[in-house]
Amino acid sequence: MQVKINGKPEEVQGTTVLDLLKAKNIDPQMVAVELNSTMLERDRLATTLVKEGDQLEFLFYMGGGR
């Protein structure tokens, strides 16, 4: 099925959001995850299934400024 991750269309297998992060080698502690414009609580990453057409944002921390 097709989903959008950070604005880019991607083909993924039936999976949870946490599995998707793992497949991309992203430590869940490093990102805030938004699913269809709503923040997804970290404790729900493992139980939330990705559905066709979902729009996911993996938002990395960006801390600098000096």
Add this chain to the structure above:
Amino acid sequence: MEFTEDQITRYSRHILLPEVGGKGQKKIAKARILIVGAGGLGSPAALYLAAAGVGTIGLIDSDVVDLSNLQRQVIHQTPDLGRPKVISAKEKIQALNPDVTVLTYQDRFTSKNALELVKAYDIVIDGVDNFPAKFLINDACVFADKPLVHGGILRFEGRVTTIVPRKSACYRCIFKHPPPPGLIASCQEAGVIGVLAGIIGTIQATEALKLILGIGRPLTDRLLDFDGRRTAFREIKTRRNPHCPLCGDRPTITELFDHDPETCAVKVTSNA
């Protein structure tokens, strides 16, 4: 308050704009903006806001100018090495525009002084380089009900968002807490392309001016991410989070506190 002839000339390109005019320029002249951090983001923001004629600019920074700062912190110059950043910045601002009152605080921004400082200003600009301070600025602005223009830069990427407390998503609506210490690299550890500070800092200044003037559409409920490698902006829609520990339905943060200082161990993953 009436403008002198010199001031009318100085601000003529603003006054010509129907959205600004003499009335808007007076709003700018009355505005008080606090810039937290007189470094990469703070430098361009301070210079442009000063040029624009912002009446009062507050600068808080405890550091002195270091040689490694000059690659991007354009308000400081080689003769300023070793001098307090707030003093160096104040001199440049006053040379650029003597209309601006500059208040300096050569101090760290902490839970002890944050609220009092923020309350004395209309708008706050985040120009700090570490997560504990970014979260503290956000918390102080939400408690004091002051609009905040958040910015961040790292490597080739930058991010800006405007936060109008309890009306739009705050920083904690998105990132509840700072990342675990050592997991995310800072500029000092990972590097940053210097011009990024100018791009992001001037967008922050634009947002502040729009808020003062009450024009346009603020960058609220949106993260504007910039990728300098591709020269591409991307907008990510956000919204207030009912689970936000600060401004959500059942807040767990009810007073200011300092997060633990960051440790310096870098762990860079393939996606970082």
